[in-house]
Amino acid sequence: xxxxxxxxxxLLASAFSYAQxxxxxxxxxxxxxxxxxxxxxxxxxxxxxxxxxxxLSAVLxxxxxxxxxxxxxxxxxxxxxxxxxxxxxxxxxxxxxVLNSHAHFDHAGGIAALARLSGARVGASxxxxxxxxxxxxxxxxxxxxxxxxxxxPALEPVTVIVDGGTLTLGNTRIRAHYTPGHTPGSTTWSWxxxxxxxxxxxxxxxxxxxxxxxGFRFSDSPTRVKQFxxxxxxxxxxxxxxxxxxxxxxxxxxxxxxxxxxxxxxxxPNACRRYAAAARKxxxxxxxxxxxxxxxxxxx
Numbered sequence: 001x002x003x004x005x006x007x008x009x010x011l012l013a014s015a016f017s018y019a020q021x022x023x024x025x026x027x028x029x030x031x032x033x034x035x036x037x038x039x040x041x042x043x044x045x046x047x048x049x050x051x052x053x054x055x056l057s058a059v060l061x062x063x064x065x066x067x068x069x070x071x072x073x074x075x076x077x078x079x080x081x082x083x084x085x086x087x088x089x090x091x092x093x094x095x096x097x098v099l100n101s102h103a104h105f106d107h108a109g110g111i112a113a114l115a116r117l118s119g120a121r122v123g124a125s126x127x128x129x130x131x132x133x134x135x136x137x138x139x140x141x142x143x144x145x146x147x148x149x150x151x152x153p154a155l156e157p158v159t160v161i162v163d164g165g166t167l168t169l170g171n172t173r174i175r176a177h178y179t180p181g182h183t184p185g186s187t188t189w190s191w192x193x194x195x196x197x198x199x200x201x202x203x204x205x206x207x208x209x210x211x212x213x214x215g216f217r218f219s220d221s222p223t224r225v226k227q228f229x230x231x232x233x234x235x236x237x238x239x240x241x242x243x244x245x246x247x248x249x250x251x252x253x254x255x256x257x258x259x260x261x262x263x264x265x266x267x268x269p270n271a272c273r274r275y276a277a278a279a280r281k282x283x284x285x286x287x288x289x290x291x292x293x294x295x296x297x298x299x300x
Contacts (some may be wrong), residue, residue, distance in 0.1 A: 145213025
C-alpha cells in the first residue's frame with residue numbers, strides 16, 4: 001500500500017513537471033527571489049498601471065482597443081504578471097503587444113510566456129529583437145561574459161520598432177527611444193496617459209547602469225562611452241511627468257504609492273532628470289575605477 005502511494009506521488013510529480021511549460025521554468029540567480037517578490041498591481045495614472053513584481057517593473061496600458069504590456073520580468077514572474085492583469089479586471093487575451101526594454105533575463109525572461117498565454121505580438125529595438133530571437137545577449141553586450149547564465153526563453157517572431165518610431169493602438173501612441181549602453185538594444189518608452197482633461201507624459205525608463213561581466217571595460221571603447229553618455233542625456237531631455245524605471249528601486253515609485261490615493265502622487269516632472277543625473281555619476285565612477293585598475297596592473 002505504501003509503495004503504491006509513493007508511486008502515485010511520483011507519477012503526479014512527473015506529470016506536473018511535464019505539464020509546466022518551459023517558458024516559465026524558474027531562472028535561479030542571487031537576486032531572483034527578491035526581484036520576484038509579489039506586488040499588488042496599482043494604477044499609475046489614467047489608463048496606465050503597474051503590474052510588475054516588487055523588484056522588476058512591468059506596466060500595462062489600456063488603449064481602449066487592447067492592452068500593451070511593457071516587459072515580462074523573469075520567466076517565473078509571468079504567472080504573477082498575468083494574475084495582476086486579471087486582478088485589475090482585464091483579460092489576458094486582450095493583450096495585443098508586449099514591448100521590451102532590454103533583452104536580459106530579468107526583463108525579457110517572462111515575455112515568451114506572456115506572448116504564448118495572450119497571443120500578443122512582441123516588439124523591441126533592432127538590437128533588442130536580435131537578442132530576443134537568440135534567447136541570450138548578443139556578443140557585444142557588456143554582460144556577455146556570463147555565458148550560459150544569460151539565457152532566457154527565445155522568441156520568434158519579434159517586430160522591430162525603429163528609434164523614434166511609434167506604435168499606435170486605440171487611444172495610445174507609444175514611442176521608442178533607443179538608449180544603448182546597459183545593452184546594445186536598450187530602449188526607453190514614452191506615451192501620454194489621461195484622466196478626463198488632465199494628461200501626463202509617461203516614461204518607462206530603461207536601465208542606465210554600467211554593469212558588466214568580469215573582464216569587460218567600458219573605457220576600452222570611447223565610442224561606447226560616448227554613446228552611453230548620449231543615452232543618459234536623451235533620458236534627461238524627455239518630457240517626463242511620471243517615470244517608471246525598469247528596476248523600481250532606482251525611483252520613488254513605492255514611496256509615492258504609500259502616500260495615499262491621490263491620483264497625482266506619482267507625478268514628478270524632475271524624475272527623469274534625477275534618474276539620468278544619478279546614472280551619469282555611476283558611469284563616471286565606473287570609468288574612474290577602470291582607469292585606476294589599469295594603472296595598478298601596469299604598475300605591477
